Amino acid sequence: MDRAPRPGDLEVGALFAVLGALLLGNAVVPTWLRAHHFGFSNYDLGIYSQALARLAIDPPNPWLSGRQIHLFNDHVDPILFLVAPFTWRWPAVEVALVAEALFALLALVPLAWLARE
Numbered sequence: 704m705d706r707a708p709r710p711g712d713l714e715v716g717a718l719f720a721v722l723g724a725l726l727l728g729n730a731v732v733p734t735w736l737r738a739h740h741f742g743f744s745n746y747d748l749g750i751y752s753q754a755l756a757r758l759a760i761d762p763p764n765p766w767l768s769g770r771q772i773h774l775f776n777d778h779v780d781p782i783l784f785l786v787a788p789f790t791w792r793w794p795a796v797e798v799a800l801v802a803e804a805l806f807a808l809l810a811l812v813p814l815a816w817l818a819r820e
Contacts, residue, residue, distance in 0.1 A: 716815065727804070731804040731807075754767060755783060756790055758774070759791055782806070789801075
């Protein structure tokens with residue numbers, strides 16, 4: 704059922720567009736720049752990059768040498784199965800960063816929908 708647009712709908716949309724732009728400018732772009740200059744001091748990105756690369760070629764629970772454990776022995780991340788096929792075409796680090804940014808931005812969609820209601 705369609706409803707007539709309310710006057711506040713435009714302001715809510717603009718607010719979430721600004722939030723998305725702030726997320727891109729303050730989190731996504733600096734992370735991309737650091738990744739391309741190998742500037743990370745922790746190994747979380749490396750673990751998930753290796754996990755995505757190994758998921759694309761190995762059985763469903765590949766061995767991760769960085770943690771010395773099978774990927775899903777600690778906890779299950781089913782979202783990795785959606786992202787892993789993209790590593791057949793692009794490097795795993797870039798796929799991981801794009802997926803993280805995309806899912807963070809997509810989190811704004813239900814928030815915008817709830818704010819409209």
